[in-house]
Every structure is written in structure tokens, then in C-alpha cells.
Amino acid sequence: MLDNLRQDFINKTTQLVVVNRELEVVDSDNNLFDISKNSDITDFHPFFFALTTIFDEELQEETFFCVQMEVLGKHYFIDIKTYIGEDGDTLVLILNDLTDHYKTVHQIKQVRNESIINFNISQELNQQLEIQRSFKNKFLANVSHEIRTPLNSIVGFISVLENTEISREQLDVLHIIKDSSKNLVTILDDLMDISKIEAGKLDIKKRRFDFREFVEKLAKTYQIRTDDKRLSFDFELSSKIPRFLVGDHLRINQVIVNLLENALKYTHQGGIKFSVTTSSVNARRIPVTFEVTDTGIGIPKEKLDSIFDSFTQLEKRGLFGGSGLGLSIVKQLTDLLESDLEVKSVEGEGSTFSFTVFMGVSHNQKKEKVAKKKRDKKDLKGAKRPRILLGEDVEVNQLLMMRLFADYGAYSLDIAKNGERVVEYLDRFPYDLVILDLTMPVMDGLDAAVQIRNSSNKKVSKLPIIALTARTSQEEQDAAKEAGMNAYLTKPIDADLLFSTIERLLSRYKRKDKVLEISEEEE
Amino acid sequence: MSVSKKIVLLGHFGVGKSSLLRRFVENTFSDNYVVTIGVHIMKKEVVVDASNKVTLIIWDVEGTDDFTKYRPSYLMGASSFVYVFDASRPVTYGDLKFNLGHLKEKHPNVPVHIIGNKVDLVDANEIKKALEEQEVQHSYLSSAKTGENVEQLFKDVAAQLLENA
Ligand SMILES: Nc1nc2c(ncn2[C@@H]2O[C@H](COP(=O)(O)OP(=O)(O)OP(=O)(O)O)[C@@H](O)[C@H]2O)c(=O)[nH]1
Numbered sequence: 001m002l003d004n005l006r007q008d009f010i011n012k013t014t015q016l017v018v019v020n021r022e023l024e025v026v027d028s029d030n031n032l033f034d035i036s037k038n039s040d041i042t043d044f045h046p047f048f049f050a051l052t053t054i055f056d057e058e059l060q061e062e063t064f065f066c067v068q069m070e071v072l073g074k075h076y077f078i079d080i081k082t083y084i085g086e087d088g089d090t091l092v093l094i095l096n097d098l099t100d101h102y103k104t105v106h107q108i109k110q111v112r113n114e115s116i117i118n119f120n121i122s123q124e125l126n127q128q129l130e131i132q133r134s135f136k137n138k139f140l141a142n143v144s145h146e147i148r149t150p151l152n153s154i155v156g157f158i159s160v161l162e163n164t165e166i167s168r169e170q171l172d173v174l175h176i177i178k179d180s181s182k183n184l185v186t187i188l189d190d191l192m193d194i195s196k197i198e199a200g201k202l203d204i205k206k207r208r209f210d211f212r213e214f215v216e217k218l219a220k221t222y223q224i225r226t227d228d229k230r231l232s233f234d235f236e237l238s239s240k241i242p243r244f245l246v247g248d249h250l251r252i253n254q255v256i257v258n259l260l261e262n263a264l265k266y267t268h269q270g271g272i273k274f275s276v277t278t279s280s281v282n283a284r285r286i287p288v289t290f291e292v293t294d295t296g297i298g299i300p301k302e303k304l305d306s307i308f309d310s311f312t313q314l315e316k317r318g319l320f321g322g323s324g325l326g327l328s329i330v331k332q333l334t335d336l337l338e339s340d341l342e343v344k345s346v347e348g349e350g351s352t353f354s355f356t357v358f359m360g361v362s363h364n365q366k367k368e369k370v371a372k373k374k375r376d377k378k379d380l381k382g383a384k385r386p387r388i389l390l391g392e393d394v395e396v397n398q399l400l401m402m403r404l405f406a407d408y409g410a411y412s413l414d415i416a417k418n419g420e421r422v423v424e425y426l427d428r429f430p431y432d433l434v435i436l437d438l439t440m441p442v443m444d445g446l447d448a449a450v451q452i453r454n455s456s457n458k459k460v461s462k463l464p465i466i467a468l469t470a471r472t473s474q475e476e477q478d479a480a481k482e483a484g485m486n487a488y489l490t491k492p493i494d495a496d497l498l499f500s501t502i503e504r505l506l507s508r509y510k511r512k513d514k515v516l517e518i519s520e521e522e523e
Numbered sequence: 524m525s526v527s528k529k530i531v532l533l534g535h536f537g538v539g540k541s542s543l544l545r546r547f548v549e550n551t552f553s554d555n556y557v558v559t560i561g562v563h564i565m566k567k568e569v570v571v572d573a574s575n576k577v578t579l580i581i582w583d584v585e586g587t588d589d590f591t592k593y594r595p596s597y598l599m600g601a602s603s604f605v606y607v608f609d610a611s612r613p614v615t616y617g618d619l620k621f622n623l624g625h626l627k628e629k630h631p632n633v634p635v636h637i638i639g640n641k642v643d644l645v646d647a648n649e650i651k652k653a654l655e656e657q658e659v660q661h662s663y664l665s666s667a668k669t670g671e672n673v674e675q676l677f678k679d680v681a682a683q684l685l686e687n688a
Pocket residue numbers: 113534535536537538539540541542543553554555556557558559560584585586587640641642643644665666667668669
């Protein structure tokens with residue numbers, strides 16, 4: 001019985017061959033393959049050239065796993081063992097046919113290798129995409145900056161022109177130009193935001209703020225805007241929401257403004273409803289739900305999926321433009337705020353956008369007393385006009401500022417064309433405030449600010465400084481702060497903001513100045 | 524006179540070792556990837572010049588990214604190593620230096636030819652730059668698909684074997 005089994009299971013898969021130093025076949029049982037006696041075994045298969053090395057290096061025992069052999073059209077996987085014979089001049093070979101076993105191994109390795117290679121390839125592609133993306137973001141940031149600079153002077157001079165004597169007709173045209181320019185500024189801001197979000201540069205900053213006042217102000221603005229369009233405006237702010245919350249009001253503001261603007265843009269009759277509610281009270285963290293509902297044109301079902309597509313995707317499908325970037329930013333911002341943006345819409349009936357943000361409830365619900373200072377132009381005019389020094393190299397910007405200051409009338413303005421000049425002027429003349437453009441030749445605004453702060457003359461070193469720049473990055477704001485600047489304004493210059501900032505800093509400076517004088521007297 | 528010499532094709536899996544061999548021996552190419560397991564051996568006589576021929580016994584060994592795992596019996600008795608990488612996949616040449624070091628240590632006297640295959644898929648200059656950065660001296664950029672440099676590289680290997688003999 002064992003003989004039969006041996007015949008079935010061993011003999012059929014094992015072959016014994018003996019060869020001499022010349023690699024001639026001395027004997028073979030030919031269980032697997034026909035290998036003629038006295039033939040050169042390398043003629044049977046080139047694998048057997050390896051036997052020379054075995055003889056040369058006197059390797060007593062060696063195994064070659066998984067050697068592939070094609071014999072009479074059939075593919076074999078063979079393990080080959082070699083033993084040097086007792087006489088030292090022959091080699092015993094044991095050929096073990098493991099084709100079935102190795103076929104399974106082959107299948108496994110085939111799948112494994114293919115999946116690893118595919119993974120490598122997709123990783124490689126991702127890397128390339130990442131490089132392209134960061135290039136795109138840098139490109140966007142640079143281009144927006146380049147466009148912003150000339151746009152600044154356009155917007156600025158429109159304001160100047162508005163205040164000149166022009167006809168009603170010209171004023172109308174001017175307003176159209178102004179609106180378009182402002183749109184352009186918004187688009188640029190959106191582009192910057194998107195590139196920042198995509199580059200992961202925008203983070204959420206949580207601060208305590210007067211939430212109720214914030215929402216009410218927003219509502220007031222849109223009450224006016226909807227009135228203008230003869231639309232109704234419903235506003236609801238749940239009384240359950242505490243006054244002071246902790247969250248990123250800038251980002252939340254950006255989301256809501258985008259949603260309200262969108263509602264306004266697409267609603268031509270009926271109205272808009274803006275509600276702010278919470279489902280929870282008396283907790284340290286509460287979910288605040290913002291909802292904007294309109295009776296506008298609505299969104300067709302098939303487009304619902306794509307309205308939040310990122311800029312990248314829009315770009316891919318060539319859909320950039322038209323619907324604007326607003327919703328894509330909203331989506332990315334709500335993601336950053338760890339909130340889900342939901343949209344319900346029926347074409348022709350209207351849409352509802354809603355999102356819920358978790359916000360902290362501030363321990364302190366008391367309003368700080370802000371000493372309201374009366375702003376009074378005449379007062380300022382009556383007194384000696386404060387002298388302001390501006391460091392600005394670009395001529396159109398110089399002109400623009402001269403016009404703005406001339407129209408406002410409360411201050412006298414001197415202009416220096418770079419940081420070095422600014423420092424020189426400060427040494428020679430008394431000023432009350434300095435405005436520095438951050439990018440100037442010879443000495444830029446940051447360096448000038450540092451020099452001013454390090455001045456041995458206290459009248460100079462304590463001067464309030466306003467940074468002025470077309471760039472809007474957080475890094476630059478931080479750098480300005482670092483250099484000791486007191487306020488940071490971006491171009492296009494908003495005249496109201498500019499003058500209110502100047503006033504604020506001047507009054508603070510005066511107060512401090514007095515304190516300073518008193519303490520000096522006491523010494 | 525014809526001598527026979529063993530050479531071994533080494534490298535990561537999927538870099539085109541079997542394809543190079545098939546192009547060289549049978550002058551065919553397939554886009555299908557059929558993984559080699561164990562070793563597949565082919566021979567071909569190369570005419571180096573009028574009076575010199577070499578029969579190359581070419582061992583096409585199962586690819587691996589870990590050269591320390593090569594079965595010693597496969598590499599034993601080799602006169603040359605042909606190290607193939609895939610020019611379109613940086614993972615297959617990122618560890619070149621390390622693997623070469625390992626080969627040099629185990630087989631100090633066996634020359635190594637470095638072949639960047641699938642050059643039809645990439646910009647040759649980019650690859651050359653990447654290799655320069657790694658300070659590795661490659662022998663050829665080849666393509667089993669188009670046949671570029673295939674004949675040439677095996678001929679060079681053969682010629683060098685004769686010089687050393
Ligand atoms: N475009 C292109 N594809 C190639 C080239 N050489 C090989 N390929 C393809 O690459 C894949 C892998 O080729 P193989 O020759 O099987 O690779 P290998 O190095 O033998 O792989 P293992 O046996 O697993 O170690 C196959 O799909 C081939 O068609 C080439 O020069 N150009």
C-alpha cells in the first residue's frame with residue numbers, strides 16, 4: 001500500500017538526477033521530465049549552468065527555491081536541492097514539483113504587487129497635485145496683490161471725485177463705477193480667502209464678543225438692504241442666547257454675510273428671513289443655529305450637489321464665474337468652524353441655508369463700560385490742527401491721501417517718500433501721528449517703525465503709528481504689531497475708518513501724554 | 524570561443540525586469556503585468572565583436588524592495604548584476620544607494636549596472652537630475668516598450684564580462 005502511495009504522491013512530483021563535473025547526466029529516474037543519460041544537462045535547461053559554481057565552491061548542500069521551467073509547453077515551479085556525491089565528482093539533484101503550491105503564491109503576490117504599485121502611483125499623483133495647488137495658491141495671492149494696488153487708487157479717487165462738484169448724471173455713473181470696483185475688491189478678497197483656506201493658512205480664532213449686538217447689527221444692515229429692494233425682512237434672535245459668547249465672530253460674520261448677500265441677490269419678490277436660535281440653554285457650550293431663508297429663485301435639484309464645490313473643482317469643470325465664489329467659501333468656512341452647512345431648496349420657491357456652530361458661553365456676561373468720546377470735527381478744527389506724517393512712495397497714493405486729508409480738513413499732512421525720510425522729518429519737526437506704508441524703497445515701514453520706537457527722543461518714540469498696506473495677511477499684521485505699530489489699515493483706504501482710527505489714536509496718545517507729564521513732574 | 528556567464532536582474536517589483544529580458548531575447552513586449560515569483564532563467568548568446576561571443580545566462584529574479592531578503596542561492600555565482608529601477612516611480616530608486624551598499628558588501632567583486640527603465644514614460648532629464656542628486660552613476664535609461672537601449676545594455680554587460688575574464 002505504501003508503495004502505491006509513494007508512487008502517487010512522491011514519485012510523480014520528485015525526480016532524482018545525478019550529474020558529473022562536466023554537467024553530463026549520469027543517471028535520472030525521469031519521474032517528471034525526460035532527461036537523457038549522457039546528455040549535457042544545461043541543454044535541458046539553462047538553470048543547470050549554476051551547478052558549475054556548486055562544484056567549484058564545493059557547496060555540499062544547496063537549495064534553489066521556485067525555479068521556473070517550461071517543459072513541453074507546460075509551466076513548472078520546481079524546488080531544486082543539490083548534494084555533492086560521496087566521491088566528490090558527482091552531484092545529486094532532487095527536483096521537487098511544487099507548481100500547485102507556487103501558483104497560489106503567485107496569485108497572492110500578483111494582487112499584492114499590483115495594489116502596492118497602484119498605491120505608489122496615486123501617491124505620486126497626489127504629490128504632484130499638492131505642488132500644483134500650492135503653486136496655484138501662491139499665484140492667486142500674488143495676482144490679487146498686484147491687482148489690489150491699482151484698484152486701491154481707483155476706489156480712492158472715486159471717493160475723491162464724489163466730493164467734487166459734478167453733475168447728478170456724472171454722480172450716477174460714478175456710483176456704478178464705485179459699485180463695480182467694490183465688487184472687484186470683494187472678489188479679490190474671496191480669492192485670497194480661498195487660497196488661504198486651501199493652503200490651510202486660515203485658522204479659527206476664538207474670542208469673547210457681544211454676540212447679541214453682533215447679530216443685531218447684521219440684521220439692521222440687511223433690514224436696510226432689503227428695504228431698498230422692497231423685500232420683507234424677518235429677524236429672530238432667540239432670547240435664550242446669552243449676550244457674550246466665545247467663538248470666531250469674524251468667520252461667522254463672513255459666512256452669514258455671504259448667505260444674506262446670496263439671498264438678496266437671488267430674491268426679487270417676497271422676502272428674507274434671518275433667524276438665530278439655540279436648542280440648549282444653561283450650558284458652557286451651546287449650539288447656535290443660523291438660518292437664512294429666502295423666497296428667491298431657488299436651486300434646481302441637479303445643481304444642489306455642486307453649489308458648494310471648491311474653487312479647484314469649479315476650475316476643473318470650467319465653471320468659474322457666474323455664481324461667484326461665495327458659497328464655496330461658505331462651505332469651507334463652515335467646515336473650519338466644524339459645522340455642517342445644510343441647504344434645502346425648491347426651484348422657483350426659494351432656499352434655506354442653515355448651519356450650527358458650537359460656541360462657548362462667557363463666564364462674564366457684563367458689558368464693559370466704554371467711555372464714549374464725542375467726536376467733534378469743529379473742535380479739532382478750532383484747535384491747532386494735529387500734524388500727521390505719511391510715509392508713502394507711490395505717487396498716486398500720495399495724491400489720494402492728500403485729497404482725502406484736504407477734504408476732511410481736520411489734520412495737516414506731510415509726506416515723506418520712504419522710511420529714511422520719515423525718520424529724518426521726525427527729528428526735525430513735531431508730529432502727532434505717523435502713517436507708514438509697509439512697502440517702501442530704501443527703508444520700509446516696519447524698519448521705520450522700529451527706528452521710531454527706538455528713538456532717544458520720547459516725543460518721537462511714543463508717537464502713534466498706523467500701518468498701511470495692500471496686503472492682508474495675518475503674518476504681516478503680526479509683523480506690524482511686533483514692530484510696535486498701533487493700528488493696521490488695508491488699502492483700498494476707507495476714509496471713514498482712516499479718520500476714526502486717527503482720532504482714536506490721537507485721543508489715547510494725548511491721555512497717555514498727560515499721564516506721562518504728570519509722572520515726570522512727580523519724579 | 525563562447526563562454527557562458529550568469530547575470531542577475533535585480534530591483535523592485537514591477538520595474539520591467541521580465542519585460543527587458545523578453546524584449547532582449549524574444550523581441551516582444553506586453554503591457555500586462557505578470558508578477559515573477561522565484562526565478563525565471565533565459566539564455567542568449569551575445570556577439571561582442573568578430574572574435575568574441577558570450578552566452579548570457581540571465582536570471583530574472585522575483586522583484587523586491589528589500590535587497591537583504593534576496594535568496595543567496597539566486598545571486599550565487601553571478602558575474603554581473605543588472606539593477607533595474609522604474610524611472611516613472613521614485614519609490615523604486617529612492618533606496619538605490621542603500622541597496623547598492625548592501626550588494627557591495629555581500630558581493631564585493633560583482634560589477635553592478637544600473638538601468639532606469641520605462642524611460643518612455645518620463646522626461647529623461649528629470650531622472651538624470653534626480654540620480655545626480657543621489658550621486659549614483661547609471662548605465663542606461665531604457666524602455667522595454669520601445670526597445671530603446673535594451674540590446675545595447677546587454678551588449679555592454681557582455682563586453683564588460685569579457686574584459687574582466
Ligand atoms: N511604459 C512602459 N512600461 C513598461 C516598460 N517595461 C515594463 N513595463 C510594464 O511594467 C509592468 C511590469 O513589468 P515587468 O517586466 O513584469 O516587471 P518586473 O520587474 O519583472 O516585475 P516583478 O517580476 O514583479 O519583479 C508591466 O505592465 C509592463 O508592461 C517600459 O519600458 N515602458
